[in-house]
Amino acid sequence: QKEVEQDPGPLSVPEGAIVSLNCTYSNSAFQYFMWYRQYSRKGPELLMYTYSSGNKEDGRFTAQVDKSSKYISLFIRDSQPSDSATYLCAITKAAGNKLTFGGGTRVLVKP
Amino acid sequence: NAGVMQNPRHLVRRRGQEARLRCSPMKGHSHVYWYRQLPEEGLKFMVYLQKENIIDESGMPKERFSAEFPKEGPSILRIQQVVRGDSAAYFCASSPDRDILGNTIYFGEGSWLTVV
Numbered sequence: 001q002k003e004v005e006q007d008p009g010p011l012s013v014p015e016g017a018i019v020s021l022n023c024t025y026s027n028s029a030f031q032y033f034m035w036y037r038q039y040s041r042k043g044p045e046l047l048m049y050t051y052s053s054g055n056k057e058d059g060r061f062t063a064q065v066d067k068s069s070k071y072i073s074l075f076i077r078d079s080q081p082s083d084s085a086t087y088l089c090a091i092t093k094a095a096g097n098k099l100t101f102g103g104g105t106r107v108l109v110k111p
Numbered sequence: 112n113a114g115v116m117q118n119p120r121h122l123v124r125r126r127g128q129e130a131r132l133r134c135s136p137m138k139g140h141s142h143v144y145w146y147r148q149l150p151e152e153g154l155k156f157m158v159y160l161q162k163e164n165i166i167d168e169s170g171m172p173k174e175r176f177s178a179e180f181p182k183e184g185p186s187i188l189r190i191q192q193v194v195r196g197d198s199a200a201y202f203c204a205s206s207p208d209r210d211i212l213g214n215t216i217y218f219g220e221g222s223w224l225t226v227v
Binding site: 006042045049088098099101103 | 146156159169218219220221
């Protein structure tokens with residue numbers, strides 16, 4: 001069993017729809033949770049970071065963490081074609097530790 | 112404020128040659144990480160370094176791969192005697208020495224190695 005599971009997609013949505021992404025993890029020792037966006041042939045770009053259960057909102061993005069279920073989510077409101085990318089969840093046990101990534105979900109927002 | 116700088120962005124090597132990938136962390140960052148992304152796969156941790164020290168190399172292949180982060184200059188990921196299976200994107204990331212927000216790690220644009 002992988003430490004972090006993420007549906008590879010692709011996930012295709014019309015412009016303006018809500019994009020819902022999620023990851024599950026197996027080890028309760030993971031304490032920090034991140035979402036990265038990666039465009040083709042580019043480096044991952046940090047979108048959201050959280051270290052506690054609950055919701056965190058930043059503009060059109062909302063990150064949700066449920067440590068009891070070992071489940072993390074990212075929601076993108078009012079999706080735009082420019083949101084078309086691969087979204088990677090990443091988790092780590094402590095600050096300064098290596099990140100464990102999900103395999104990424106490819107998202108396509110159609111105009 | 113420049114981000115994480117990697118070079119070369121693209122590198123082509125013949126089997127058996129050496130590849131050297133360089134990474135300059137963001138200003139004020141003293142922690143460097145290297146990750147590898149194989150085609151159609153996620154990012155896999157390779158090594159975590161601080162200045163002059165390897166902190167965690169649990170993801171590094173046992174042979175042919177080495178990394179350093181000298182007191183002066185960029186971090187170097189070195190792959191000796193490259194094979195076709197080494198073809199991948201190699202990403203460097205950095206984080207600050209004391210990150211009061213937790214663990215924010217920023218990535219460079221990657222170095223794309225092709226072994227022919």
